Amino acid sequence: MSTENGDRKVEELDRVTIRFAGDSGDGMQLVGLQFTNTAAVFGNDVATVPDIPAEIRAPAGSIPGVSAFQVSFSSYDIHTPGDAPDVLVAMNPAALKAHLSDLPKGGMIVANSDEFTEVNLKKADYDSNPLKDDSLTGYRLVQVPITSMNARALADSRLNTKQIDRSKNLFALGVMFWLYERSLEPTQRSIKQRFAKNPQVAEANITTLKAGYHFGETAELFPVLYSVPKAHLPPGKYRNITGNEAAALGFLTASKLADKPLLYGSYPITPASDILHELAKHKNFGVKTFQAEDEIAAIGAIIGAAFGGSLGLTATSGPGLALKSEALGLAVMVELPIVVAVIQRSGPSTGMPTKSEQADLLQAVFGRNGESPVAIVAPATPSECFNLAIEAFRIAIKHMIPTIFLSDGHLGTASEPWRIPSLDDLPKIAVEYATDPDTFQPYTRNDKTLARPWAIPGTPGLEHRIGGLEKSDVSGNVSYDAENHWKMTQYRAEKVERIADDIPHVEVIGDPQGQLLVLGWGSTYGAILSAVTRARAAGLSVSCAQLRHLNPLPSDLGDVISRFDRILMPELNLGQLRMIIRSRFMVDAEGLNKVSGRPFLIQEIEDKILSMVKSEVRV
Amino acid sequence: MSTENGDRKVEELDRVTIRFAGDSGDGMQLVGLQFTNTAAVFGNDVATVPDIPAEIRAPAGSIPGVSAFQVSFSSYDIHTPGDAPDVLVAMNPAALKAHLSDLPKGGMIVANSDEFTEVNLKKADYDSNPLKDDSLTGYRLVQVPITSMNARALADSRLNTKQIDRSKNLFALGVMFWLYERSLEPTQRSIKQRFAKNPQVAEANITTLKAGYHFGETAELFPVLYSVPKAHLPPGKYRNITGNEAAALGFLTASKLADKPLLYGSYPITPASDILHELAKHKNFGVKTFQAEDEIAAIGAIIGAAFGGSLGLTATSGPGLALKSEALGLAVMVELPIVVAVIQRSGPSTGMPTKSEQADLLQAVFGRNGESPVAIVAPATPSECFNLAIEAFRIAIKHMIPTIFLSDGHLGTASEPWRIPSLDDLPKIAVEYATDPDTFQPYTRNDKTLARPWAIPGTPGLEHRIGGLEKSDVSGNVSYDAENHWKMTQYRAEKVERIADDIPHVEVIGDPQGQLLVLGWGSTYGAILSAVTRARAAGLSVSCAQLRHLNPLPSDLGDVISRFDRILMPELNLGQLRMIIRSRFMVDAEGLNKVSGRPFLIQEIEDKILSMVKSEVRV
C-alpha cells in the first residue's frame, strides 16, 4: 500500500529493521535507543539487539571498533530483532565492511560519505572506495555527507569542533526519522533532560537532529518514504526493557512480594554486570549489594544471607558458575533458598564474552559433585525475565532449594516493549520461619514439598548447626549412615521432582497434536515462534512449545511430546536439553544446533521445519 | 571337603572373608594388611577393603572410633572383598556393635572378652553384655581374652604397659593365622624390618604373634580348622596394590614411557591424597610434586607445566573437581595435554568424605561452561588403575586434550594382587614437539586426530600466544567470528569423538548376544562380574561389559547394545551414565542404583538380574 506525501510516495510496511553502525565513539547505541523509544511510543511493537565490540576501545575507524544497534519495529507482535536489516546506516567504511554481509541484496545503505576518505578506507582494509566502485550494485545506496552537514548545521553553536563532531549521530537520526515518518518529540524531550545542566549542548543536539530531518525532507535522495502503522498490542502501559533490567526489577519485586530484604552478592562479569549496576541504585529498597572479591565469595555471602533469613541472589555467566559450583553444592546440602542468575555467554573458557549461546545448561543441571539437584527456570523473552526472576525466588523459598535463573546474553541485552505490571496483580510470596522450640528439628520435611524448615539465627530455642557433611534425616546431625545417605539422596531428588506439581503445564502454540513439535527453551523463543507461525500460515502441521522450567520439567511434557510424530529441538548449543529429553522420554528428538555466538535466524528454523514436515496442504 | 589336623577337623573352603574390627588405636589396618600379604604370598587371590572412621580420632571405645579392615581370600579369581564377612574379629564392644549387622547368621565372632567391661559396654551403648545375654544366639561366638593373654605373653618383655597393650592386635592375628593354617613367616619378616631400630619391640611383637598362634593350637575354642587352597592366577610375579598406589605408579610409568618429566600439582583431599604422598617419594624420577594453595592453583600449575612440555597431572575428588572446572575449560580451549585424576567420594558438598560413590561422572562430562568436551577413562579394578593411568596420558598427549582419570574411593583404597608388568611390554608414548618455524601455526590440526601441535617455549621461531578467548582456526589468533566459532566448536567435539578410533572395542563377558547385558563402569566391576558369573552358572542368558572409556564411548557400543533384549546398568549414583546411554542409543536401559557410600553387594545385582531375566533354562 502506498500513498503520497508531498511529491514523494509513502509506502506502508508492516515491519522494518534498521541497523545503525559506526565507530564505538559515534554514539550508535544512543541513536538506536532513541529510535526504539520513538517507535514504541508511537505504538509499534519493537525489538532490539545491540552489538557492542568486545574490545574496550579498538582504534577509531577499525573494524573491531565498530559498534552497532539493530531495531526492528512493526505493526504486529514481533518476537525477534529481525533476521536481517532492511536498512544499514553506516557512519564510516569500517561499519559498512563489518555489516554489509548481513544486508540482503536490495537493502538500503545510508552511508556517511564524508568519512569515506583514503585514511578511513585503509583502516577498514578497503582497497578502493565502495561508494565509487561497483561493489554495492544491487543495494539501494544513499550517500549523505553527514559529517559536513552536521558541522555546517552547528557552525554557530559555540561548541568546539570535537563536540560538534560528536553530534553527527543525531543528524543521522534526524534523517531516519524523516524517512520513517517519526516524530522528533520524544528525542527532543530526552535530549533536554539529559543535558539539563548544559543547555548549549542540548540546543545544538536538537538543531542537528532537526537539520537531519529537514535534510531528508529537502534533499532528493529518497524516492519513497516509509510508514509502519501501530501494532495491536494488548492494552496497558508500556516501556522498553532489556532482559537484564527486567531481571533486576523482578528480583527487587520478589523481595517486596516476600517482604524480606535482598542481598545481591556478585563479582562483575559480562554480560551479567548490568544487574549489579541496576540493583546498586536501589539501596532505598533495603537491597544491599556486595561486590565480592570473586565469584565464590559472592555466592558464599548469599548463602550466609539466606541462613539469616534474607533473600540471597548472585548473578554471573558461565565461567563464574563454574567457580560457584562447589558452594552451590553446599547450598543443596543445607537446603537454603538462594537464586543464582546465569546470563550465558559463548564458551568454553573465556570464549567470546560479548557473544551469547545456550551452552551452560548442562553445567547448570549437573556441574556439581555428587547427586546435587537444583531447580532451574529459563526466561524466553527480555520482558519475561521479570516474571521468571520472581518465579525463581518463589520456588527457592517455597521448596527451600537453590534455584538457577538461566538467561543469556541475547535476552540480557536485547530490549522489547514491556507491559508494566501492577503490583497488586502479583501474588505475595509466603515466607514462614520456624519458631517453635518444642517441635523444631532442622531436617523435618513439609509433607507436600519436602521442604525443610527455615530456621534463622536470632530465634530463641532453635539453636542448631548445619553444614556440608551428610545430614541425618530429621535431626540434621552429621551422619555417615548408609541407609540415611540413600534416604537423603532420594529426598533431595524428589524435592526437585515435586516442584513439577507447582508449575504450569506446557503451553503448546498451535494444535495440541500433529506432525511436528518444535520444542525450545530460552532466547530462541522469538525465532521459533516466528518460524512456526510462518510454517503454519503455509498450512504445515507444526506446533511449538517453549520450556520455562528446565528442572523439573513440566509434569505433562511427556504427554505433550507423545502427541506429535516428530520433535525438533533448536538450541544454541550442541544439543544439551535434547540429551535430557531423549533420555527421559525415549523420544528420538532431532536437533537444530548452532554455536556461533549469534541467535537463530527465523529462516534457519523455517528451513529445518520444511525439511522435516511434508507439506501436504501445500502440494 | 574336610581332613584331620591333630585331633581337629580341617575343612577346606574356597573362599573366606574376615573382618578385623577394633578401636582406631588398635592397629586393625596393620593386622588386616598382614593377613592379606600372607594369604597372597601363599597363593590365594585376595581382595581387601579398609573402613576407616571419618573422624580423625573419635573417643577410644566409642562407635565412631571403630576402624575395620576386611580381607577376602580364595582359591579362585575373586572380584570383590566379599559381600559379608564369614568371621568378625571384634576387639571391643563398639567394634561388635558397629559391625554385627553385616555378619550373616551362622558367622563366627572372635571377641576379645577382656574388653567387655562395664565401662566399655557403656561407651558402645550396650545395656547388657552381649557375650553373656542371648543376643548372639545364632552366631558362632568364640571368646578369647586377648588383652590379658597378650599381657601375660609379654610380661617379661621390658616394654611398658602401654606398649604391651598396643601389641594385642598381633596376638589376635596369631590366632587367626592358626585358624586358617597360615605361616607366620611373612609377618615375622615384616615386623623385623619395621622395628629394625627397636629389636625389643620387634621381639615382643613376634612373641605375642606366636603366643596367639599357640593359643589357637592349644585352646579348645575352635572345633574346626579351615584351609583355603591356592588360587589359579595367571603365572607371573605378584604384589598387593591399592588403586591409588597403582595409579601413582601408572603415572610415574607414563612419564617414563613418554620420556618427559611429570609435574604433579595438587591440594590434599580425601581420598586422593595418597597419590600425592606416593609421588612425593619419587623425586629421583624427576617427578616434581607441588602442593598448591588450593585446587585451582594445582590445576593452573599443571597447565603451565603442559605449556612448557611436561606431563601435567593433578588429582582430587568431587569438591576439588568443582573448583577446577573453570581452569579445566581453559585447558580445553588451549588444547594442552593434562590429566585430572578424580577419586570420587560421597556427595553432594562435603558429603561423606571417607565413603565412596560414582556420582561425579556427569560433573566430569559436563561440569564446565560452554561446549567443553574432555576425554574420560575409568578403571574398573585397583590394579587396572595402573594401566588406565598410562592410558590417560597416552590419550592426552596423542590427542592434545585434557583427560580425566575417573576412579573412586573404593578402588583407591581397596587392594588386590597385581601381576607386576615388565616395562618392556609397555608401549612407549610418542611425544612430538613442533620445531619448524616455517610451517608452524598454533592451531593447525593433525589429519587423523585433529590434535594441534605441541609447541613449547624455548623453541626459536615458534613464539606464539594462546589463551581462553576463542581461537581462530589455524592462526590461533583471537577471533569473534561466528563461522569460526562454529567450526572450532565442532573441531573440539570431533576431536574427542575421534579418540574412539584409538581405543579398544567393548569386551563382552559371556555370550555376545542374549537376553540381558549388564553394562557398568568403574568399581562396580567386581560385583557385576560375580553376579553375572553366578547367573550364568544358573543357566541364565546374561552377559556383562564394563566400560573403561566413558568419553568417547567405544565405537561398537551401539552394536553391542543392540544385540541384547534388555540392558541393566548398575551404578552407585542415580543413573548418570544411563542417561547418556539412553539418550545416545535410544535404548530403554534400566538402572540399579544405590547411593549409600557402600559398594554393591553381589547379591543385590544378582537379585536384579533374576528379576529381569526369565530363567527358562532353570525352569
Added chain:
Amino acid sequence: MSQATTDGQIKLARKDFVSDQEVRWCPGCGDYSILTQTQKLMPELGVPRENIVFISGIGCSSRLPYYMNTYGFHSIHGRAPTIATGLKITRPELQVWVITGDGDGLSIGGNHLLHVMRRNVDLVIVLFNNRIYGLTKGQYSPTSEIGKRTKSSPAGSIDYPINPLSIALGAEASFVARSIDIDVRHLMSTLERAARHKGTSFVEVYQNCNVFNDGAFMEFADKSVRPDRTITLEHGKPLIFGKDNDKGIRLNGTRPEVVDLGNGVSESDLLIHDETDPDPIVAHILARMQWPEFPVPLGVVRAVDRPTYDDLLNDQVQDAIKSSGEGDLTAILNSGDTWEVE
C-alpha cells in the same frame, strides 16, 4: 546451668553452650582447650545465645561449631569468611564467629581472609594454627617451617611459611592478637577482647596437633620455659618478660632487641606497647619477633577503631531511604519512557 542474676535476668553458664554432640577430636588435641575457653566465655558476653553464630570451613578446627550450643554453620573449605560476611551484613545484630585453621584460612581461604579483614566486617575470627593439615592426616601447611618433613614433603618443605599476623596487619586489620591453647587464662581473655572489639578481630591461636605435629610450640610454650621465651603484650605497659621479669624489648631504630634490665637499662628504655597506635608499624615489628631470636609475643598486637563494613553498608541504605524515601516499586517499574496502548 543458667541461673537468675540479681537483676532478674537469666545468667547462662558454660553448660548452656555445650551442644549434645560428642566431641570428636583426638584425645590430647589442643582444640579441646580452645573449645572449653570459648564455651566459658560465652556467658560473660551477655549476648543472648540465639544471637550467636559460629561459622567454620573444613578441618579439625572447623568442627568446633558442632560443639557449641549456638547457631552454627560448618561450611566448605576456606569459605567461612564469605558466609559470615553475608550473614553479618544482613543481620548486624548477630555476633558472628569464624573458626578456621592454618590450611583453611591461609591456604585455600587466604584471599577471603584478607578481604574480610580489609573491609573490617564485624566478625571474630579465630585461626587455629597447628602448622599442619590435621584432618587430611598430616601434610605441611602454609605455616609449617622450612624443612618440615611430612607425608607430602618427605624431603622437607621448601615453602617459606606465612606469618598470619603479618598478613593481617598488611590487610590493615583493626584487631590482631595471638594466644595459645595451653595458656587457658590468656586464651580466654584474648578471646574476650576479640569478642568485644567492633570490626574484624583476628586471633591466631597456637594449637598443638598431638597426632601429626606434636610439640610444635613446646620449645617456647612449655611451662618450664614459657616466661623466658614468650612475652605477654599489655597495652600501655613496657615489654618485659622473663621468669624474673628481668628482660625487655627495646627498639633500636626500627629493630627490636632483647635487653637485660639493670646495668643501666631501665623500664623507661623499653618499648611501651600501644595497641591503639593507628600506625601498624610497631605491630609489624612485634608480629615478626620469633623464637629463638626473640621471645614470642602473645596478646593483643593491635586494636584500633575504624568503621565497619556492615555499619557503612547499613548506613548507605538508611541514607538512601532518608534522601530518596523508601523505595517505591511502582514508581521504579513505571520509570523511563512509557506509553499507553489502548
Added chain:
Amino acid sequence: MSQATTDGQIKLARKDFVSDQEVRWCPGCGDYSILTQTQKLMPELGVPRENIVFISGIGCSSRLPYYMNTYGFHSIHGRAPTIATGLKITRPELQVWVITGDGDGLSIGGNHLLHVMRRNVDLVIVLFNNRIYGLTKGQYSPTSEIGKRTKSSPAGSIDYPINPLSIALGAEASFVARSIDIDVRHLMSTLERAARHKGTSFVEVYQNCNVFNDGAFMEFADKSVRPDRTITLEHGKPLIFGKDNDKGIRLNGTRPEVVDLGNGVSESDLLIHDETDPDPIVAHILARMQWPEFPVPLGVVRAVDRPTYDDLLNDQVQDAIKSSGEGDLTAILNSGDTWEVE
C-alpha cells in the same frame, strides 16, 4: 630490527618484540606506555626471545601478552601466577613474566599472588594498578579509594582499599617496587631491575585508565607537581625530594616525617634507603606513605636475596637422584612383598 653486535651475536631491537597483533586499548590508555617500555627492555636483557614467556589473567592489562612477540598465555581471571609457577618450576631456564591488574591480581587472584610471593618463585610480576575494573567497564576495584563512585558503587565505595605493596611485604616478597606509566624512564629502569632480580619481583605500576578512572594519579603524578609529591627511592641514598631537592624524609622513631632541608636539618638526618635490608619494616613504612601526608615513593622498595622455590625444588630432585640414584622404575614396581605364581 635485529642487528649484529661487535661480538657477532645478533642484538635484537624493540621491533623484534612487537607482535603482529593490533593493539586494542583505548587511545590514551596508560597500558600503551607500559607495553612500550616492556618491549624496549627486552633486547637489553640478553635473554633469547624464545625463552621469554608472558602470562596474564583477564583484564585490559592482561591483553599485553598478545602484543609481545614472545611466548604468551592469556589465561583466566586471577590465575596467571599459578600457571607461571607450573611453567617456571618445570622449565627454570625460561624467563617468565606475569601481567596482572588490580582486579585480576588483588581481587580474584589475591591468594595466588600472596602464595607465589611467599614461595619466591622466580617470576617478574607486573601489576597494572588503575584503581578500577577497566575491561568490565568501570566497577571499583580493591585499590579504589573509599567513597569512589562507580557503576557498582553509585553511593561511593565502602571497601577500605588494599595497599599492594603492604600485601607484598606482608608475604615477605623478595623484590617489591612501584613505578608509573607516565614516567617512562623510571618505569623502564624499574622493570629492568625486576627482570634481573632472582626470585619473585613484584612491581606495582600506577596506570591511568582514561576512560573509567581518568586522572587517578594526577594529583601527585602530574609533571608540574611530581617532584614535590613523589619521592624516588635510590639504594644507599638519603630520601630527598622536591623540585629543588630541598625536602626529605626523616624517621622519628618508627614514624616518617617530611622535613625541609636547611635550618638545622641536613642530609645526614634523613632516612638512607636500604633496599637490601633483610628486615622489611622500613619498607613497610615506605609502602604506607601516601599523598597528601607524604610524597608517594616510587622505585625499588625492597630487593633481598632468598632461595627461590624453583631452585629449591630442582635441588631436591637433584639431591634425590644423588642420594638414591636415578629412579629405577622396575625396582619400584617390584617393591614390597611380592610372590610368584607359576
